[in-house]
Amino acid sequence: MSTRLLTKYATPDESGQAILKNAMEKLDLSARAYDRILKVSRTIADLEECENIEAHHVAEAVQYRSLDRSGWAG
Amino acid sequence: MLVKTFGAAVTGIDAITITIEVNVTRGIRFFLVGLPDNAVKESQQRIESVFKETGHKWPGKRIVVNMAPADTRKEGSAYDLPIAVGVLAADEQITSSRISDFMMMGELSLDGSIHPIKGALPIALQAKADGFKGFIVPKANAREAAVVKGLNVYGVESFREVVDFLTGRKEIEPVEVDTDAEFLKEQARSEFDFADVKGQDSVKRALEIAAAGGHNVIMIGPPGSGKSMLAKRLPTILPPLTLDEALETTKIHSVAGKLNGHISLLTRRPFRSPHHSVSDVALVGGGSYPQPGEISLAHNGVLFLDELPEFKRSVLEVMRQPLEDRTISISRARFTIDYPASFMMVASMNPCPCGYYNHPEKACVCSPGVVQKYLSRISGPLLDRIDIHIEVVPVPFDKLAAQKPAETSNTVRERVIKARAVQSERFKK
Numbered sequence: 001m002s003t004r005l006l007t008k009y010a011t012p013d014e015s016g017q018a019i020l021k022n023a024m025e026k027l028d029l030s031a032r033a034y035d036r037i038l039k040v041s042r043t044i045a046d047l048e049e050c051e052n053i054e055a056h057h058v059a060e061a062v063q064y065r066s067l068d069r070s071g072w073a074g
Numbered sequence: 075m076l077v078k079t080f081g082a083a084v085t086g087i088d089a090i091t092i093t094i095e096v097n098v099t100r101g102i103r104f105f106l107v108g109l110p111d112n113a114v115k116e117s118q119q120r121i122e123s124v125f126k127e128t129g130h131k132w133p134g135k136r137i138v139v140n141m142a143p144a145d146t147r148k149e150g151s152a153y154d155l156p157i158a159v160g161v162l163a164a165d166e167q168i169t170s171s172r173i174s175d176f177m178m179m180g181e182l183s184l185d186g187s188i189h190p191i192k193g194a195l196p197i198a199l200q201a202k203a204d205g206f207k208g209f210i211v212p213k214a215n216a217r218e219a220a221v222v223k224g225l226n227v228y229g230v231e232s233f234r235e236v237v238d239f240l241t242g243r244k245e246i247e248p249v250e251v252d253t254d255a256e257f258l259k260e261q262a263r264s265e266f267d268f269a270d271v272k273g274q275d276s277v278k279r280a281l282e283i284a285a286a287g288g289h290n291v292i293m294i295g296p297p298g299s300g301k302s303m304l305a306k307r308l309p310t311i312l313p314p315l316t317l318d319e320a321l322e323t324t325k326i327h328s329v330a331g332k333l334n335g336h337i338s339l340l341t342r343r344p345f346r347s348p349h350h351s352v353s354d355v356a357l358v359g360g361g362s363y364p365q366p367g368e369i370s371l372a373h374n375g376v377l378f379l380d381e382l383p384e385f386k387r388s389v390l391e392v393m394r395q396p397l398e399d400r401t402i403s404i405s406r407a408r409f410t411i412d413y414p415a416s417f418m419m420v421a422s423m424n425p426c427p428c429g430y431y432n433h434p435e436k437a438c439v440c441s442p443g444v445v446q447k448y449l450s451r452i453s454g455p456l457l458d459r460i461d462i463h464i465e466v467v468p469v470p471f472d473k474l475a476a477q478k479p480a481e482t483s484n485t486v487r488e489r490v491i492k493a494r495a496v497q498s499e500r501f502k503k
Contacts, residue, residue, distance in 0.1 A: 036461045039287060046286060046287070047489060049493075060283075064283075064463055066463045067463040
């Protein structure tokens with residue numbers, strides 16, 4: 001999925017945006033990680049057959065980046 | 075007399091037709107021109123021996139063999155058959171009007187039997203595209219080539235058989251493979267099932283998401299928590315291969331010579347798990363005549379890297395570009411070859427050298443520095459390309475012993491197929 005398609009189809013709602021922003025800042029994620037989180041959220045929404053990406057989709061996608069958390073392994 | 079026979083050279087996963095022109099005139103010596111490599115040049119010795127065995131005569135004249143287009147490198151021993159047929163016909167030891175109707179490839183043994191070749195499927199596709207009436211291949215490759223619809227494929231075992239066939243003394247039945255039936259029959263079978271794994275519901279959920287979106291996954295957990303078991307079952311929840319995908323994957327395996335004689339078409343998604351001692355060339359492909367590596371063999375399937383930190387760093391780094399581009403270009407001074415490499419990467423690792431960091435019961439004996447060092451063996455850029463990181467926790471005893479049946483692969487697969495349908499619908503617009 002290209003960036004253009006990503007903005008078209010994988011833009012989360014407001015509360016989702018907030019979670020994403022928070023995660024980006026707290027976990028210090030890269031731009032690629034940002035894109036990838038959006039893609040995973042899109043997949044999760046597809047599995048639930050949701051048209052839009054909601055907060056809990058983003059939240060689940062973010063928690064799958066556990067190795068990026070600086071806290072892991074001290 | 076001048077005679078033309080036809081063979082093919084495989085570059086990447088496609089073949090190009092090679093015209094082999096043989097001219098036998100008065101004089102002496104044997105010339106083989108048109109950029110042949112050593113294995114092709116050695117064909118003279120093999121063919122001479124075969125002629126003796128089959129009662130033909132090596133012409134004591136001037137023999138010129140030209141392989142056109144002359145600027146493409148011809149490699150390997152599979153040109154023995156078209157050259158031998160060409161020499162016989164040019165010396166007028168056999169007369170046949172059918173020689174130019176067929177594409178033929180095969181390596182000759184000194185006693186006249188024919189050895190299997192690599193890349194029979196791409197060559198057969200090319201033969202069909204060029205409108206040949208048929209394709210003569212070693213018997214071991216016949217089923218592989220017969221997947222191509224609308225092309226007669228003749229499996230042969232000996233040089234004598236080829237000569238008898240071309241001169242019309244003997245008919246050979248073309249090999250028939252019912253591609254669609256073959257495809258459907260094999261697809262449903264699998265010895266693994268997700269239901270074999272007890273507990274681990276959160277991991278299964280993550281793998282389901284990965285399968286639905288084709289995301290890369292890394293699983294971290296102590297030894298014996300079921301990481302490899304889960305990974306091996308991932309292909310069972312992926313949607314079945316389409317015929318086009320199957321053909322493309324089979325082509326790669328055909329070029330690498332990795333198809334057994336009885337398999338005509340790969341019907342299940344490949345699952346490749348190279349050992350961690352793998353070299354970078356073996357992983358991404360290469361060599362002076364580039365061969366596809368593990369990542370291309372895993373095309374449309376799963377590449378499982380068990381114990382990720384044990385892989386050599388350079389090996390992991392060469393995978394970064396194909397992970398983004400879904401294809402690998404192997405460049406040599408004279409040519410560049412592209413192999414498709416659209417695979418799902420699934421990796422597993424222990425959290426620390428002793429394996430028990432973060433374990434609910436057992437104590438980890440590694441010092442914090444060692445744990446950090448172990449994790450840092452996987453570079454940031456590589457980790458960045460992995461969408462889903464899952465911690466796998468060992469299943470507690472009461473869950474292991476419970477008889478509660480888990481969800482089967484087929485139920486999960488249906489959800490995955492549905493999600494993929496939503497996605498392809500979206501991209502159609």
